[in-house]
Amino acid sequence: MVQDAWGGISEELRSEIGESNHKNWIAPLECLGVSDGVAKFRAPSRFVGDWVKRTYHDQIFAHLRAISADISRLEFIVGDKPRPAGPQAQTMTAPANDPLQGSPLDGRYSFDNFVVGKPNELAHAAARRVAEGGQVTFNPLFLYGGVGLGKTHLMHAIAWEVQARHPGLQVLYLSAEQFMYRFVQALRDREIMDFKNLFRSVDMLMVDDVQFIAGKESTQEEFFHTFNALVDQNKQIIISADRAPGEIKDLEARISSRLQCGLVVDLHPTNYELRLGILQRKAAQFAQSYGSIQIDDGVFEFLAHKITTNVRVLEGALQRLFAFSSLIGQEVTLDMAQDCLSDILRSSDRRVTVEEIQRKVAEHFNIRLSDMLGPKRTRTIARPRQIAMYLAKDMTSRSLPEIGRRFGGRDHTTILHGVRKVEEMRGTDSQLNEDIELLRRLLES
Numbered sequence: 001m002v003q004d005a006w007g008g009i010s011e012e013l014r015s016e017i018g019e020s021n022h023k024n025w026i027a028p029l030e031c032l033g034v035s036d037g038v039a040k041f042r043a044p045s046r047f048v049g050d051w052v053k054r055t056y057h058d059q060i061f062a063h064l065r066a067i068s069a070d071i072s073r074l075e076f077i078v079g080d081k082p083r084p085a086g087p088q089a090q091t092m093t094a095p096a097n098d099p100l101q102g103s104p105l106d107g108r109y110s111f112d113n114f115v116v117g118k119p120n121e122l123a124h125a126a127a128r129r130v131a132e133g134g135q136v137t138f139n140p141l142f143l144y145g146g147v148g149l150g151k152t153h154l155m156h157a158i159a160w161e162v163q164a165r166h167p168g169l170q171v172l173y174l175s176a177e178q179f180m181y182r183f184v185q186a187l188r189d190r191e192i193m194d195f196k197n198l199f200r201s202v203d204m205l206m207v208d209d210v211q212f213i214a215g216k217e218s219t220q221e222e223f224f225h226t227f228n229a230l231v232d233q234n235k236q237i238i239i240s241a242d243r244a245p246g247e248i249k250d251l252e253a254r255i256s257s258r259l260q261c262g263l264v265v266d267l268h269p270t271n272y273e274l275r276l277g278i279l280q281r282k283a284a285q286f287a288q289s290y291g292s293i294q295i296d297d298g299v300f301e302f303l304a305h306k307i308t309t310n311v312r313v314l315e316g317a318l319q320r321l322f323a324f325s326s327l328i329g330q331e332v333t334l335d336m337a338q339d340c341l342s343d344i345l346r347s348s349d350r351r352v353t354v355e356e357i358q359r360k361v362a363e364h365f366n367i368r369l370s371d372m373l374g375p376k377r378t379r380t381i382a383r384p385r386q387i388a389m390y391l392a393k394d395m396t397s398r399s400l401p402e403i404g405r406r407f408g409g410r411d412h413t414t415i416l417h418g419v420r421k422v423e424e425m426r427g428t429d430s431q432l433n434e435d436i437e438l439l440r441r442l443l444e445s
């Protein structure tokens with residue numbers, strides 16, 4: 001019987017995780033036995049169950065598996081009086097479905113899988129430093145940057161690394177949204193002391209996307225207290241946000257200033273080399289799950305050039321190529337990639353705005369932006385204007401009337417005329433072709 005073995009397992013866990021962790025988290029568990037491959041435990045409170053599941057699940061599971069191969073998962077039931085696991089019992093099985101869980105860590109988000117380039121080298125170095133553990137030199141570490149630039153990846157990498165180096169340390173990673181959710185839940189269930197104890201007992205706290213709590217007063221308040229309590233104990237805190245602390249609207253000034261006390265580093269938008277590196281690294285990873293596929297030269301370069309906003313999108317594109325290629329059993333050519341990714345490529349193109357095109361073209365030909373938009377019809381102005389119209393039609397998804405409006409309210413036929421004119425000239429004028437290609441590259445980079 002598993003219940004009989006539990007005493008021994010619990011003792012082994014004591015030596016693995018230490019006396020105080022054992023007392024707090026393992027000793028309060030009651031093993032209820034196994035049915036249908038599910039090993040059930042009762043935890044005295046939701047927080048204990050939640051915490052155990054997040055922190056010790058794998059260890060407990062490994063021990064149980066060693067005594068019975070039939071066990072396929074663990075379940076934690078909440079309640080302090082013995083009662084059957086009926087409909088009224090709170091179970092916490094699937095981490096993904098249970099909003100009370102701290103976010104599970106993604107195994108792929110390791111330092112090994114993080115490609116370092118100029119735009120992220122500082123953030124990476126800071127994350128590495130924090131992950132070494134040891135003396136807390138800057139607290140908090142505040143990482144910020146746009147969507148998909150690797151903030152969450154770096155935070156998970158820190159958590160993995162710390163757990164590997166210092167298995168005894170309690171690392172809690174969660175999104176600010178979950179922080180709020182847990183807080184609200186704790187208030188409702190009158191478990192606020194448990195909540196406070198839980199957060200104050202961690203050795204490292206990571207809160208992702210902290211901009212989420214802006215404007216949410218009591219959550220901010222609680223976050224502030226948690227934050228201060230941990231800093232006072234010299235526990236490392238790592239925060240991420242989509243912008244700098246001072247730029248988060250509706251974030252209390254005292255919080256924003258505390259967030260700036262440590263080290264604030266930003267992840268810059270990716271550059272071409274970094275994107276290329278990421279594609280190569282991800283391709284090697286995908287090859288492991290999808291099997292190797294043949295990718296023609298130039299495809300990665302093309303993607304790194306075209307998809308510039310968000311690494312997640314880049315990754316999605318690559319994944320689709322892998323799926324598609326292994327499905328139809330063909331190599332990935334440039335044509336195939338363009339076809340298969342036309343929607344992604346189109347929406348990435350939308351990034352360039354008509355205004356940017358006008359600005360760049362005006363700059364390139366040394367004319368004033370006001371002239372480009374204005375009525376002058378001299379050739380030195382009209383020609384660049386037509387080139388800008390051509391690029392606007394070519395590089396954005398704007399319609400002719402929309403482009404016309406942006407060119408000082410011109411009619412769509414005027415735009416069409418300009419576009420045709422440039423197309424016609426491109427056939428013979430090599431200087432014009434060079435100008436256009438240069439401008440296109442500038443605008444796409």
Ligand code: ADP
Nearest residue numbers: 113114115147148149150151152153278311312
């Ligand atoms: P953020 O949290 O900043 O929005 P994520 O960390 O979720 O971004 O990153 C989005 C995706 O891009 C993830 O799959 C991540 O692995 C990947 N990614 C981002 N930057 C890098 C990088 N430098 N090297 C490898 N993968 C990266």
Ligand code: MG
Nearest residue numbers: 151152153208
């Ligand atoms: Mg993120």
